[in-house]
Amino acid sequence: MRGTVNGIEITSRVIFLPGNSNGDGYWTNIDLTIQLKDVIPLFNELHPDCIGIFAFDQSSNHKDMADDALVASRMSSGVTEYKDTNKYRFRDTTFTDKEGRVKAQPMYRTETVNMEGVKKIVATRRAKQQPVSFEDLMNQYRLPRAREVFRGTLILLRERGLLDKNASLRKVCPSGTVHDPAVRPGCCAEYLLSQQPDFLAQKNILETVTFEAGHLFTLYPKYHCETNWIERQWGAAKRYSRMMCDYSFYTLTSRIHEFLDNDEVVHGPKINRRYYNLAYRYIDAYRKGKDVMEADEIIRKFSREYRSHRRAV
Numbered sequence: 001m002r003g004t005v006n007g008i009e010i011t012s013r014v015i016f017l018p019g020n021s022n023g024d025g026y027w028t029n030i031d032l033t034i035q036l037k038d039v040i041p042l043f044n045e046l047h048p049d050c051i052g053i054f055a056f057d058q059s060s061n062h063k064d065m066a067d068d069a070l071v072a073s074r075m076s077s078g079v080t081e082y083k084d085t086n087k088y089r090f091r092d093t094t095f096t097d098k099e100g101r102v103k104a105q106p107m108y109r110t111e112t113v114n115m116e117g118v119k120k121i122v123a124t125r126r127a128k129q130q131p132v133s134f135e136d137l138m139n140q141y142r143l144p145r146a147r148e149v150f151r152g153t154l155i156l157l158r159e160r161g162l163l164d165k166n167a168s169l170r171k172v173c174p175s176g177t178v179h180d181p182a183v184r185p186g187c188c189a190e191y192l193l194s195q196q197p198d199f200l201a202q203k204n205i206l207e208t209v210t211f212e213a214g215h216l217f218t219l220y221p222k223y224h225c226e227t228n229w230i231e232r233q234w235g236a237a238k239r240y241s242r243m244m245c246d247y248s249f250y251t252l253t254s255r256i257h258e259f260l261d262n263d264e265v266v267h268g269p270k271i272n273r274r275y276y277n278l279a280y281r282y283i284d285a286y287r288k289g290k291d292v293m294e295a296d297e298i299i300r301k302f303s304r305e306y307r308s309h310r311r312a313v
């Protein structure tokens with residue numbers, strides 16, 4: 001984003017040279033989030049009192065969830081120790097029980113005894129009808145120091161009344177298969193939990209940053225680059241750099257800046273708006289239920305008419 005605020009030209013542009021050896025590495029979700037946090041104040045300055053729609057391509061990079069988000073696929077089904085080196089630390093949540101009461105659900109608990117070990121021994125001894133001294137076991141399994149554990153998806157499901165006390169459920173369906181709760185009640189722990197309202201409500205990082213700033217977030221449809229005007233802008237930028245190429249890296253980078261600074265001068269007036277209108281016409285055609293071929297024909301017809309209306313008579 002680029003514009004003039006109080007007579008000063010400002011831009012959120014970042015030139016990034018991908019690659020590990022001589023480049024800047026890879027453009028990650030963190031880079032994009034930092035850039036978005038620069039773009040939003042700029043948008044607010046340039047368009048005060050407006051709500052922006054920030055649209056992104058479909059890419060796993062753009063859909064990354066925060067490290068504390070409620071993402072069932074990142075969770076273990078059993079109790080697991082939490083270590084400082086863990087990438088994720090899930091936020092606590094709430095759920096509504098069958099009576100309509102809102103209940104808190106912590107994700108972690110502190111253990112001073114290895115309860116899983118105690119439970120296993122109790123079950124084995126009971127099966128063998130051996131005496132069980134709970135106090136002995138607690139002393140035997142006392143941990144040298146308290147530890148924090150993630151409580152596991154099975155416990156979370158049981159607390160929500162979605163799984164019977166002694167019932168179990170596989171962690172996740174085998175890879176390559178589709179979750180199908182109609183065939184297998186509950187399907188798997190990951191699917192069942194992921195369909196809970198608080199899990200469904202999780203927003204990705206970019207969405208969260210955009211929403212918190214009072215703006216809107218959307219993703220372009222998959223495999224439809226014709227709906228994203230920036231693709232045409234990049235195409236034109238590449239064409240321009242190629243035309244002006246003298247095979248030096250310095251010229252290449254300066255041409256890119258030159259194009260982005262002066263795209264209207266280089267490629268005629270309001271080129272961005274032309275690209276935007278073209279993309280919008282595709283979106284509009286798809287919204288009316290047209291397929292790709294029909295949409296293409298509508299756009300071609302519109303362009304023909306548009307040109308003929310402008311023609312001098």
Ligand SMILES: [Zn+2]
Pocket residue numbers: 172173178179180187188189191
């Ligand atoms: Zn499943």
